[in-house]
Amino acid sequence: MLLTNKHTKQYAVFYAICFVVCSFWHFYLGRTLSSISPIFFLNRLDISLNILLLTNIQHYIIENKWLQICLDFVYFLLPILLAYSFIKNKNAHKFFAISTSLFSIVYLLLFSIFSIISIEVFIAWMFVPLVFYASNSKSFYFMMHILRLLFLLFFLSTAIWKISTGAFFNIEQMSAILQIQHPAYLAENPNTFYAKVLNFYIKNENISYLFYASATLLELSFLIGFFTKKYDKILIVFFCLFLTFDYFLMGINYTQWLPFMGCLYFSKYKLDES
Template identity: 50%
Template structure:
C-alpha cells in the first residue's frame, strides 16, 4: 500500500528520473556512492525500474519464505533489509523524501532473519525496543531543542511547511485552516504539546508490555494527524505495529520448559 501511494504521487526512482544527487555527510552512504551506483541509476531508466521492482517485490518474497518455512528465509530477510537500506539512502539523495520514512522497511525484515521461532521472538522484541527508542527520542529532542517550551513552535513549523500553499491566491479551506492555527498560537501549541505527549508516552514500553495496546492507539493517532496536518506520510512505519501487536505473545517453548520444571520438582 505504501509503495502504491509513492507510485501514485510519482515518487519512485523510475518516475523521478533524477539528473543529480545531494551528497550527505554519511560514511556508509559515501561508501555506497563510491561504487558509482548513483551515477548508474541516473543514466539508466531500466536500472531505476529494476530497483523499484525489487524494492516492491522483496516483501512478498520474504512473506512467502516465512509462510513456506523455507531454508533461505534468513538470506531473504537479510537481503531485504540491506537492499531496503541502500534503496532508501539512494532515494533520499535523489528526492526530497527523508530516509526516515523507510525506517520500518529497513528494520522489520530482521524479525524474520532466522528459521528458529524462538529467535524470531527475541528479534521481534529487539525491533520493538528500537521502535520505542526512536519514538521516545523524538520527544527528548523536542525537550533538548526547546520546542516544547516555545508556544509559537507549531505555528512556525506550519508556516515553514506550508509556505507555498499559504502564499497561493486560490482560496482553499485547508490553507484557511492553517492560517487559523498559525494565528491562534494557544491552540497550535496545545496540538504540539499533545503530539509531544504521544511520543513521550512510548517510554512506558521500555519497562512493560502491558500498555502496548495504548501505544498502538497513540501511534495511529500520530500517523493520521501528522499526515492531515503536516502532509507528511509516515504510514510506511505501520509494519512496526506488528511488534506491538504480538509483543504479549508467550515465548515459544516456554510452556514446555514450565512442564519440565514441574515434572522435575514433582519427582
C-alpha cells in the first residue's frame, strides 16, 4: 500500500484529536499558565531554558495575568490552525508547522518551570507539528520516518540508561522509586486502596522489580523498530501497556505521547516512487 495525501490528512486529524482531548483534560485540571497563576519558577540545568530565561520573560509572565491568558490562547489555537490548514491544503500550513513547534517549545519550557510537570511528557507537541511542514506525500513520508526514529530512540535510550547505570540489576530499584514518587499521597491517604497497592509493591521488592525489569525489556524491544517496520503495530501495543502501567503505578501521564503513534501506524504505507 502506498502513502497518499489521504493518509497524511488522517494523521493530521489524529494529531488534532489528541491535542484537543489532552488540552481539555489539562484545562479541566487547571494546568495552564493562567490557571496556576505562577508566583515563582524553578530553574534547572537546561541550556535552551536558560537562554530563554535571559530574556526575563518569566518575570513578565508572573507579573502579567493577561500575558498568561494570551500565551495559553495561542498555545491552544496554533495546533488547530495547523491541522486545519494542512487538511484543507492551505499554503499557510508550513508557517503554522514551524510556528506551532517553536511556540510549543517556548510555552512548555516556561510551563515546566512554573509547575511540577516535567517537560518530558510534552515533547510530542514540539516535534509532531514539524511533520505537517511537508508539502506532498513524499516529503511527508521522510519526515514521518525521521519522527518515528526519534520516538524509538526516546524509548530505547531509556532502557540503555537503566542498564548502563546498573539500575536494571538492582532488585530494590522499583520499591525505592515508588517511595520517592508517592510520599505525599501515602502520608495523606494511607488507608485508600491505591495506597495499599503501593505499599504492597514497596514492601515486596521482588514483585515490584518484576514490573521494573519488564518495563526495561519493553523499552529495549523498541530496538527492533530500527531494523524493520513489520512489528510497529506490536510496538503500539507495547507503548499503550507502558502508558497504562506508568500512569497507575508512577502517576505519570504519557498520554500526550499518543501523537507519536501515528508514525508507527502509518509506517506500513510505502513511498510512491513513480
